[in-house]
Amino acid sequence: MPSGFTREQVTAIAALAQLELNDAELDLFARQLGDILEAADEVQRVDTTGVPPTASVVRRHASDRADEVRPCLDRDEALANAPDPAPEAGLFKVPRVIG
């Protein structure tokens, strides 16, 4: 879908990305995403019949470690950066989800 996104399309992508965009951003990205994908369109001309995709270039992995319990991040430390922690309960608080 090169060249030009509608505002509705951009709104749908923003919803998937959990981004609340304002009108100016919706218009800007409608134009720029279209322009970028149009510039990227040349890859469509490459014949890739039978070519496997490369998701990772790793050829030799470090060996797996034994699956045993080891020390991990302390709970207080894990909560130290939380915007709304509940240290006594050991929880991260979020806005009400249920009714």
Place this chain on the structure above:
Amino acid sequence: MMTAATLRGVRDEVRARSRSATEVCREALGRIAALDPQLHAFNTVTADAALARAEAIDRDPDRWRDAPLAGVPVALKDNLCTRGVRTTASSRVLQSFVPPYSATVVDRLEAAGAIVLGKTNCDEFAMGSSNENSAFGPVRNPWALERIPGGSSGGSAAAVASNLTPLALGSDTGGSIRQPAALCGVVGLKPTYGRVSRYGLIAFGSSLDQIGPITRTAYDAAVALSVIAGADPADATSAPEPVPDYAAGLTGDIGRARIGVPRRLLEQGVDADVSRAIDAALDVLRSRGATLVDIDLPHAKYAIPVYYLVATAEASSNLARYDGVRYGYRAPAAKDQSLRTMYGQTRAQGFGPEVKRRIMLGTYVLSAGYYDAYYLKAQQVRTLILRDYDEAFGPAGSGGGVDVVAMPTSPTTAFPIGERVSDPIQMYLADVFTVSANLAGLPAISVPCGFTAERLPVGLQMTGRRFDEATLLRLADAYERDTEWSKQLPPIATR
């Protein structure tokens, strides 16, 4: 006249006790205080901790006598986690984030005797080629303050170029170590994917990201790489290959190195004075015994679109974690704010325009109905780019292929601040020669190779075989022996 401090020089002086680590550290902090208000290379300077550590090293000389980085100041790109020290990735969303752990590279540097001076400015989440995407304002190029230093590791490159530190670490997803190194006139090395642990690096494109050194000389990069490289149980993609003593291999002898030059790729879009500097550099290497070979990388011209499809897809996934729950910024609570509204507002307020643009693009190319046409297609062309390089290098030990591929690091020199901010496609073209090494997972180095008439630095890029950083460093070091570029300091640093 002021001369540039090197890692090797500082380390040798501290080990010989002809200078104390404290004296070195005080001097570096003094230069930062004097110059950084103009450069804005640092987001955070950890002066007290640095001095305390320098004093501790001075108190225990026996322990550090053989340490490879004894008393060496280091600046860390602000996307590398440092326990107890604010780590922002130059983003509003992480502006108060204090990591509970350090990146593996930070632990390794400190175990080798290095002293962390602070955290350097960069493009937000390492997304950018000019440093203008930092939430805290751009870094300035030490050679021309009205110009960009390159990105995304612009603060690290500017700090080394202006003699604030002999060593900095950057991260490189599509050129973010090499391009700022080139534009600031210093050495930048992106190791082979897997050579250096990514544990504690704030993720951008996980199949592309690597951490590497920015230094004044190839020798210094070699010492730093030997310290930070090697397998790490905390990063499953780190490689088990043994780590050589890279510095020990720097003898000036490059044997009959074969240097591939992809002439056809370089026919268009390269500034004339950049081309001239590259040709002159290749002549220097030829007089040292290297053979220049014309090669073809037929799919390299697709590297930019492939990169921006793959990297944004990975970024959109990696940055999903910034949701205002466990750490980082959260949008202020509003009446009847739902969880989803909180997510959306947090991310809208926390991310800057380029990060939003890339999250949007990445979300789109991964979305149902478009995945095959964009993301899968890009991954297939990525395979072809990788095969081009494999073919140029030839089978290991065959002697038929080239040892390195040489080209400019950047098609232009540093451009003026503001020139490309409103045109993302133009900005992305800055990475045209750097992204292939990330897509193929290959090591690549940028070495200063001259100046334009306007006194702006040019960088020569060499890309090598997987895990053959040794050859890159040997060629870079040999080139430095015949030239004076690595000794040049920008005017701001000589006053």
